[in-house]
Amino acid sequence: MPIDNLSAQEKETLPAWEKPTPVFLQKHDWLKLKSDEWLKGDIISMYDDELEFDSDEFGLETFDWEDVSELRSRYDQNIRFANGEVVKGFLIVHSNEVTLISNGTERKFPLSELMSITSAADSRRELWDVEISLGLDISSGNVNQLDYLFSAVAQRSTPYTRFKTEATYNYSKQTINTNDQPIIDASRVTSSLDWFYNSQIFFRLFDYEYMSDFQQNIQARNSLGTSIGYHVVDNKRLQWDVTAGPSFQITSYEQSAAQADQKSAVLALSTLVEYTVSSRTDFIFDYSIQFVEEESGKRNSHLKTGFEFEFTDDFELDIMLYFDRVAHPVVSVDSVKPEPNDYQLYMSIGYNFY
Structure with a gap:
């Protein structure tokens, strides 16, 4: 019924x-x-x-x-x-x-x-967050030129720690009469391990950076240090971290009047802002500056900023501006002084592994 x-x-x-x-x-x-x-x-x-x-x-x-x-x-x-x-x-x-x-x-x-x-x-892949991106530009005809950017980021989190490593390689060349002439040849690798003291303060137990830059006459620059970090804002939409601490740096130049490597104490400052614009759009502002001795550049800055647009669960479109500045570039043996500022704007496709 x-x-x-x-x-x-x-x-x-x-x-x-x-x-x-x-x-x-x-x-x-x-x-x-x-x-x-x-x-x-x-x-x-x-x-x-x-x-x-x-x-x-x-x-x-x-x-x-x-x-x-x-x-x-x-x-x-x-x-x-x-x-x-x-x-x-x-x-x-x-x-x-x-x-x-x-x-x-x-x-x-x-x-x-x-x-x-x-x-x-420990063996489960969910512990890791990995993203690989590739940007490519090929020109042919009056100008034969190849430009590409490769980047990879891997991060692993536990209740107490966060390990992160990031690598980028930026290369550009022109082909003239079958001869390849490099225009840009720059690479950077960073790696850090954070230990969370509480919900706001964390200690960066080690912070390592390697970089080389053909344009800046830098053959290899290695920095290793430690720092203290603070979560200025940490919520669903906005994460903002700042860090500060000492490190040590060794720089080898492609061509320099000084034959020996340049060594310098460093005061390193950094800030990272990640803002969720929408469910599929993120904004990133990642800036660091190193205060070093004049023979090592005086002030070395690096900026990565732009947007990540997720168009499927695994793929995203990245539009990123990279800015590097060496306040006091080292003059090569032929008295050519590099420009202090370098800019690159890249569009790339990224794939996320969860």
Whole structure:
């Protein structure tokens, strides 16, 4: 009999409707939002009350922690709490409580104490975020010229640390009468390891940079140092970090009156701004400056800024401006002094590995 045909008394005797409980397949992590929607996929990480979840249906998404109703993992997770304790186990978040199951033992913690979540399986690719980009420009006819930019970024995060390495190679040449004449030949590799002291302060345990630049008469420049960092802003839309610290630098020149390598103490400052313009557009401003001795350039600056446009879950279009400045370029043996400023604007296609 349709329920509309029942009397009020008969309707009161009907059992209350209960929401069905989903079947949790162990091949997925599961996320329930406050809207009662369930998503299956992979837990990437949770930092600063933001959860990164790679949904099978919607791709990589970031959720405010306050919008999460329930979370279940299929693998062990590393859980960091506000007191600094890190606990490993199968994770269930439900009813303002964190439950960890490890070796048949169940432990419960208040949700308010939860600080971060990362995978405990070191071999899982979700620990790494890797992007490779390539920009290419080929001219033929009156001018035969090849320009290309290759860049790669890899980052690995744990509850306490963040390792990041980035490499770029910029090359341009003209072919005249079958002879190749390099116009630009520059490369840069940076690598750093951050240790998070708390939600705002971090220590950059090491900060390494290698660069070479044919235009600037620099054969190789190696810098190694350490610094302290501060999260000025860190929310869903905007991340802004600043760092400052000492380092040491050795520079070899392509041609120079001084035969020996130039060595210098360094004061290094940097700032990194990442702003989410929309769900598929990000703005990046990455600037660093090194104060060195005059024989090593006096002030060495590097800027990378531009936009990343994501047009699929894995591919993106990058439009980046690169700016390098050596305040006091070293004159070559033939008395040619390089220009202090170099600019390159590149459009490239990037592929993301999660």
